[in-house]
Amino acid sequence: MGEPAAPGRKSIGAKRNPESADAILDAAEAVLAEAGYPGFSIEAVARRARAGKPTIYRWWPSKAALLIEIYQRQKRVEVPDTGALEEDLAGFLVNLFAHWRDTSSGNVFRSLIAEAQSDKAAAAALADYAKGRRAHTGRMIERAKARGEVAADIDAELVADLVASFAWTHLLTNRLDEDEATIRTAVRYVVQGVTPP
Known part of the structure; x- marks a missing residue:
């Protein structure tokens, strides 16, 4: 079996883990509030959420898709x-x-x-x-x-x-x-x- 996920990462593949998704969305909102739209990036969100970029891209295929979910x-x-x-x-x-x-x-x-x-x-x-x-x-x-x-x-x-x-x-x-x-x-x-x- 593989290593356990690092703290803050609870991805279970393509299916969203609600707790992890909420943590990523919280991080994305915080990045937006602090850096504004010009400073918003998947990298910054991943660092803030302590999540892997592949996890974010698996659940949100683009920066825009993540932003629209934040907006909604x-x-x-x-x-x-x-x-x-x-x-x-x-x-x-x-x-x-x-x-x-x-x-x-x-x-x-x-x-x-x-x-x-x-x-x-x-x-x-x-x-x-x-x-x-x-x-x-x-x-x-x-x-x-x-x-x-x-x-x-x-x-x-x-x-x-x-x-x-x-x-x-x-x-x-x-x-x-x-x-x-x-x-x-x-x-x-x-x-x-x-x-x-």
Whole structure:
């Protein structure tokens, strides 16, 4: 049999050991907080977590995949279910802007979007994340369809992309302090385009 794992390393192959994965994610968050995105590397995370780089790469195939998991781990954005589409979307955007503005998550996500412009692994990780978010936001549209607020033939995920494009534009141009009235106006423009006559 091989040697026992060193303290701090409890990898059991390709299957994630939850304790080790949490230690790596904790280390990654600490590296991000201390060194920022420019100083973030798998090597720095491995040193901090006392884990092997192969273990990290086995569980997260790229730096971007690890960063997206950190982002998702930190993300605490309430998605309202008020029974009215405009209220749900406006509340969601207000909460998202506050989260991006008031935590390190906005900087992490902005950096991921930037890296995705020149790194294929980052672009693939971001595309996978965006697909899941599109479906998640699309559920608000589907709920509104079920209530008769939205025409039955509307593509919920396309509407979700419209909402995301508004959010991402504000993130990338550092306009996360947009007032709620402007957010509500943008939502109203989207909703008026999808409500049945």
